[in-house]
Amino acid sequence: MTAAVPLEAVLVVAGALFCIGLFGALSRRNLIGVLMGVELMLNAVNINLVAFWRYLEPRFITGQTFAIFIICVAAAEAAVGLAMVIAIYRNWLTVNADAVDSLKG
């Protein structure tokens, strides 16, 4: 793997995934769509960590450990975020991110 595919190729794929996720998180009006974009960005970061582990420090496990912690945090984020979406839907009857603006001055 390391001989056949250069590290840059993996990093470019991860960067593309990150930018697509950023676009999704910024451009979706639906709160669930925003969360999906955030998940894409977290996945891109994970690919980066695993690629760096594999190519640069294959004998240490730190990269994979970090990736697992990020998956853990992403799971917590998804659970709380979707619970908030459901609570917002119940109280405001909308999941549009632009309509939930009661904190706006």
Next chain:
Amino acid sequence: MATVIQIIFGLIAALVVGAAVMVVTVRNVIHAALWLIACFFGVGALYMLLEAEFLAVVQVLVYVGAISILILFAIMLTRQVTGEGVRQLVGGWRLWLTAAISALLFAVAIAPTVIAHRWNTPAPPGPPGTPEPLAGVAELGRAFVYEFLLQFQVAGVLLTVALIGAIVIAFEERARRRRVLTLAEEHELRKRLAQPQPVEAPAGEPAPAPRATPISEGEVQQ
């Protein structure tokens, strides 16, 4: 062998990027969630290709098995407002601005930096064919109980707090809970809604009253 790996990598990269593009552009949110599952599978395959087998399994278990299902559940619980026909993307100049920001970030900042930087990849050990020293699942388990024990515990606490927090946030008091309509009631409701209604909601704001009564038509008087 190298060519095969390159082809597999190209296919996986195409799957990941293509599915991600579909996630952010497709109109129907359910379809977006299904594309997201495809993208997660692609990322898992990439982990497998990078010889991180445990992470690949964790990816499938956590992302494909749990987070996607959670997202699908959230979509279905809010399906009255996430259906088709609703505009899903921000409109006009905001869409183009975000697209330009993302594309420029990739084309100007990320890709040139990644390609121009010289990564000090370690030299291959010995003659070609010798197996690389590669940390595996055994090292991972040992790291979790020795070096990263504190972080491991903190992660456990974080998951517990997230679990409790999600329950508290999404909990619905019994008195305010809506009853699921039976088929006959839904039929009645649809008949009632089909007739033109003289009283319309005020055209100003989209009624963002906190503590709004849940779906007034669907409410069953008790």
